[in-house]
Amino acid sequence: MTNQPFGGQLEKLSDFCWRIPKSYKPGMRVDGLIYTSEEMLQQVIGDQAPEQVANVAFLPGIQMASLAMPDIHWGYGFSIGGVCATDPDEGGVISPGGVGYDINCGVRLLRTNLFYRDVKPVLTQLIDELFNKIPAGVGKEGPYTFNPTELKQLMGSGSPWLIEKGLATQADIDHTEAFGCLEGAEPERVSERALERGKKQCGTLGSGNHFLEVQVVDAIFDAEAAAVMGLEKDMVCVMIHSGSRGLGYQVCDDALKLLRGVPEKYGIELPDRQLACAPVNSPEGEHYLGAMRAAANYAWCNRQLLMWQARECFARFFGKPWEQMQMSLIYDVAHNIAKLEKHRVDGTEKKVWVHRKGATRAFPPGHSDVPPMYQKIGQPVLIPGDMGRASWVLVGQPGSMERSFGTTCHGAGRAMSRRAAVRHAKGRRIDEELKQKGIIARARSWKGLAEEQPEAYKDVNLVVDVVQQAGISKKVARMRPIGVVKG
Amino acid sequence: MYELFEHTADLGIRVKSSTLNGLFSDAACALFAAVLDNPESIEAEQTVEFELEGTQTDYLLFDWLNELLYYFETKHVLFSEFSIEVSAGGFKAVCRGESLNLEKHHAAHEVKAITYHGLKVEQTEQGWQAELIVDI
Numbered sequence A: 001m002t003n004q005p006f007g008g009q010l011e012k013l014s015d016f017c018w019r020i021p022k023s024y025k026p027g028m029r030v031d032g033l034i035y036t037s038e039e040m041l042q043q044v045i046g047d048q049a050p051e052q053v054a055n056v057a058f059l060p061g062i063q064m065a066s067l068a069m070p071d072i073h074w075g076y077g078f079s080i081g082g083v084c085a086t087d088p089d090e091g092g093v094i095s096p097g098g099v100g101y102d103i104n105c106g107v108r109l110l111r112t113n114l115f116y117r118d119v120k121p122v123l124t125q126l127i128d129e130l131f132n133k134i135p136a137g138v139g140k141e142g143p144y145t146f147n148p149t150e151l152k153q154l155m156g157s158g159s160p161w162l163i164e165k166g167l168a169t170q171a172d173i174d175h176t177e178a179f180g181c182l183e184g185a186e187p188e189r190v191s192e193r194a195l196e197r198g199k200k201q202c203g204t205l206g207s208g209n210h211f212l213e214v215q216v217v218d219a220i221f222d223a224e225a226a227a228v229m230g231l232e233k234d235m236v237c238v239m240i241h242s243g244s245r246g247l248g249y250q251v252c253d254d255a256l257k258l259l260r261g262v263p264e265k266y267g268i269e270l271p272d273r274q275l276a277c278a279p280v281n282s283p284e285g286e287h288y289l290g291a292m293r294a295a296a297n298y299a300w301c302n303r304q305l306l307m308w309q310a311r312e313c314f315a316r317f318f319g320k321p322w323e324q325m326q327m328s329l330i331y332d333v334a335h336n337i338a339k340l341e342k343h344r345v346d347g348t349e350k351k352v353w354v355h356r357k358g359a360t361r362a363f364p365p366g367h368s369d370v371p372p373m374y375q376k377i378g379q380p381v382l383i384p385g386d387m388g389r390a391s392w393v394l395v396g397q398p399g400s401m402e403r404s405f406g407t408t409c410h411g412a413g414r415a416m417s418r419r420a421a422v423r424h425a426k427g428r429r430i431d432e433e434l435k436q437k438g439i440i441a442r443a444r445s446w447k448g449l450a451e452e453q454p455e456a457y458k459d460v461n462l463v464v465d466v467v468q469q470a471g472i473s474k475k476v477a478r479m480r481p482i483g484v485v486k487g
Numbered sequence B: 001m002y003e004l005f006e007h008t009a010d011l012g013i014r015v016k017s018s019t020l021n022g023l024f025s026d027a028a029c030a031l032f033a034a035v036l037d038n039p040e041s042i043e044a045e046q047t048v049e050f051e052l053e054g055t056q057t058d059y060l061l062f063d064w065l066n067e068l069l070y071y072f073e074t075k076h077v078l079f080s081e082f083s084i085e086v087s088a089g090g091f092k093a094v095c096r097g098e099s100l101n102l103e104k105h106h107a108a109h110e111v112k113a114i115t116y117h118g119l120k121v122e123q124t125e126q127g128w129q130a131e132l133i134v135d136i
Helices: A038-044 A049-056 A116-133 A148-157 A170-174 A192-198 A223-229 A245-258 A283-318 A399-403 A418-424 A430-436 A446-451 A460-469 B020-035 B057-075
Strands: A011-014 A017-020 A031-035 A065-073 A080-086 A106-115 A211-220 A235-242 A329-334 A336-345 A348-357 A380-383 A391-396 A440-443 A473-486 B002-005 B011-017 B046-053 B077-087 B090-099 B120-124 B127-135
Touching (some): A017 A049, A031 A049, A065 A460, A116 A283, A148 A192, A148 A283, A192 A245, A192 B057, A211 A223, A223 A391, A235 A473, A245 A283, A418 A446, A440 A446, A460 A473, B002 B020, B020 B057, B020 B077, B046 B077, B057 B120
Parallel strands (some): A440 A473
Antiparallel strands (some): A080 A348, A106 A235, A106 A329, A211 A235, A380 A391, B002 B011, B011 B127, B077 B090
């Protein structure tokens, strides 16, 4: 397994969409469709990610096409940026690899009533305070410990459970995808091992690409939508990227172990073991779904508790309650998840399991699952870029329902491998370089910062251009990082 | 002997050894080299024994690394020395290491999981070779 360029068939359909025909490999049930641009195409075919798009097309019950968003890059099993919908009534499967180890990894954005001019003079001290207080990195535990009974309640109810603990408000829940709780979670299907890994990690950031960033609204592209979200030019916001921590990783791992030999049992032929799956309507499939939903609910609680700690930090630092600084949640999106949703396929409405592996739901204005305050503008979509350039706030558009099962991109996508990034950073101080650009970055490890340096990522602006051009989401605001906290 | 190899989002581990015991031992060293920048700083101060069951070598390697990862994440113990005895139904491992101390041990990555993607264990003319990718 090496990082060879993709040498297979790829046909241009439009300026933003390329096809891998299902004739490319025997066993593909549908085409592969990759949303990208001429400018990014060379990066897309630079590794095995397109091959993974073709492999996903093998999954039984897959509808329309195996899709990839423009931030596509080589993953394990599914590509990162992969989207696949399966119909249980046509033998459709659920694949833990299509959700990933970090179940319900996602992003949330909260606003403040502070502006860049208020924060600039004290920025270094503010970031140091956040870095000291927000648990991040290898071996770090959080201030919250939940015993097995509490963990099960938390996983059964999701972030609304935190209201009674005084760690969430109803407004937080109203601004969270799925209101912070997937129905049908079965915490009793979550193993002891997962509970053990999860008991002290709810409210911790983790490492890798997870972060907490203090950002500033750099440019507004849709004044109406920005106003509805309460965003103004130069306003200070906080973006948080994390998932279900060790508990979620263990749920995925347990499921993959349980699925050893299962595809063979159901006569499913797969080109990669990491695509292991089971029919949705099977004991194995139901088991995973119950546990996956529980882990997803844990992840919403994790991001809620990270946000709560950030609010407390701001309150201590500025000496006033967070409510007074109007630190309200704009939205929280999941980008590693599988959900049962209604979509039109070939003119027929169907309930399908949409796997989003590094892809974000992007429902358009008027969709019944968009919360009331965003009905007119569409569901907010949060796209973290890299720590030096930009992140984006978008809204879902009608094209997403036609083209991508209500889905858009989730980030910039990596352009360099972690090792290449470390070589590229040799002899450099990434934190000093960022400081020159007015960004204060703090990380537990030099290597972590080197691997996550801006150059390691594709240009998020190009990624967002493609999803806008494809009509699957629309630009609202570009965010500029001013402070970065990493594991 | 082990090396970490390129993977866009994650990290690859490649291990070669003349014996199967050596393969399991070197793969474990590779895992802790992914976790720490300075794996040479891990001292052999405490001993933990593991017993793994299985007959399929690739799954056995997977389960072994997973076990170490789980132990590290829940008990915060890093290992540097491994004495492994392979039998027909699995293997026994005596591992030596110490508790994580972030002052001394420079954390590099939180390894989320061992993946099945590209998981390969082969017998070669020189002995054994394995490849796998860990999720970062």
